[in-house]
Amino acid sequence: MKKKRYIGMTAMIALLLAFATFFHLPYYVTMPGTAEPLRPLVEVKDGYKEKGQFMLTTVRMGQANLFSFAFAHVSKYNELYRMDEVRQEGESDEEYTHRQLKMMENSKETAIAVAYKKANKSFSYRNKGVYVLYVVDGMPAANVLKSGDQIVAVDGQRINEADEFIQYVGQKKKGERVRVTYKRSGKEKTATLTLAPFPKEKHRVGLGLSVMTDRDIVTDPPVRIESDQIGGPSAGLMFTLEVYNQLVPQDLTKGYRIAGTGTINIDGEVGSIGGISQKVIAAHKAGADIFFAPNERGAKHSNYKEAVKTAKDIGTKMKIVPVDTLDDAIQFLQKLS
Structure with missing residues (x-):
C-alpha cells in the first residue's frame, strides 16, 4: 500500500515538474x-x-x-x-526570429x-530586392505573404529598395488594388491585394507588411x-x-x-x-x-x-x-x- 502511494506521489510530482517546465507563459525572460x-x-x-x-x-x-x-x-x-513588448503586432514566433536575423x-x-x-x-552594394520581415494579422497581406518572401515588383514595376515599395503603396487609398509579384522558395508568384485600414490605426491604410532592402555588400x-x-x-x-x-x-x-x-x-x-x-x-x-x-x-x-x-x-x-x-x-x- 505504501509502495503504491509512493509511486503515485512520485508520478504526480513528475507531472507537475513537466507542466512547470513545458507550459509556456505569455512572457519572454532575458538573462x-x-x-x-x-x-x-x-x-x-x-x-x-x-x-x-x-x-x-x-x-x-x-x-x-x-x-x-x-x-x-x-x-x-x-x-x-510581455509578448507584445517583444513581438510586433500580429507577428509570429517564426516571423520574430526572421526579423531578428x-x-x-x-x-x-x-x-x-x-x-x-x-x-x-572600396565597397559597393548589389541589391537583391525587398525582403518581407513580417505581416500584420487581419491585413490584406496576412493570408498571402509571409516572412522571408522577396518582393520583386508592384503593378509590374520592378522594386529594388524598400523605400520604393513603401512610397508606392503609401500613395494608394483605401480600397485600391495592387498586384504584388514575389518569390518564395525560388518560385515567382503574383497576388492582387486591396489596401485596408490598420486594425489599431484606422487613419492609416496599407497592405500590412514590414519590409527591408535585401542586398549584398561587395568589398575590396x-x-x-x-x-x-x-x-x-x-x-x-x-x-x-x-x-x-x-x-x-x-x-x-x-x-x-x-x-x-x-x-x-x-x-x-x-x-x-x-x-x-x-x-x-x-x-x-x-x-x-x-x-x-x-x-x-x-x-x-x-x-x-x-x-x-x-x-x-x-x-x-x-x-x-x-x-x-x-x-x-x-x-x-x-x-x-
Whole structure:
C-alpha cells in the first residue's frame, strides 16, 4: 500500500515538474548571455593581426515557463517582458526570429560599409530586392505573404529598395488594388491585394507588411562575417571595430580584451540597445578589460549610465567607456598605452 502511494506521489510530482517546465507563459525572460571573441567570426582577406580581442556580447532570451518566470522575480538581472513588448503586432514566433536575423544581416552590412569607409577602402552594394520581415494579422497581406518572401515588383514595376515599395503603396487609398509579384522558395508568384485600414490605426491604410532592402555588400579586400543564429542589430559597433582593425596597420586592441555593444548607422553613429546590464555582466564574466556603452548624447537614462551602475553593483574592474560614434571608440583606443 505504501509502495503504491509512493509511486503515485512520485508520478504526480513528475507531472507537475513537466507542466512547470513545458507550459509556456505569455512572457519572454532575458538573462546575461556570453561575450565571445570576434576574430573567429570576422575575417578580412589578408587582414592585419591583433594582440588583444574585440568581443561580441549577447543576452539570452526565451519564452518563460513557470520556473523561469518565478526566478526572474527574485533575480536582479533576469528580466521579464510581455509578448507584445517583444513581438510586433500580429507577428509570429517564426516571423520574430526572421526579423531578428535580417536585422543582424543589415547590421553586419552597415558595419562593413562604415569600417571600409573609415579605412578608405572600396565597397559597393548589389541589391537583391525587398525582403518581407513580417505581416500584420487581419491585413490584406496576412493570408498571402509571409516572412522571408522577396518582393520583386508592384503593378509590374520592378522594386529594388524598400523605400520604393513603401512610397508606392503609401500613395494608394483605401480600397485600391495592387498586384504584388514575389518569390518564395525560388518560385515567382503574383497576388492582387486591396489596401485596408490598420486594425489599431484606422487613419492609416496599407497592405500590412514590414519590409527591408535585401542586398549584398561587395568589398575590396573581401570580408566574411559569420554570426550563426545571433539576431538583432546590437553588435554593429563591435563588428565595425573588428573589421576596421583588420584593415589598418595599427592594432587598436594593444593586447586588451575589449567588449561592448551598440547599433551602428551608416554615418558611424552608435545607437542604444536593450539588455545593457546583462551584457555588462557577460563581459565581466568573460574577463573583459574595457566595455563600450552607447552614451546617447548624455541622456539621463542612457545605456552608459546604466552600465556604470551595473559595473559598480557587481564590483567589476572593467572600465566602462561612453561612445556616441565610432570615432569616439577609435580615439579612446588610440590613446591606450
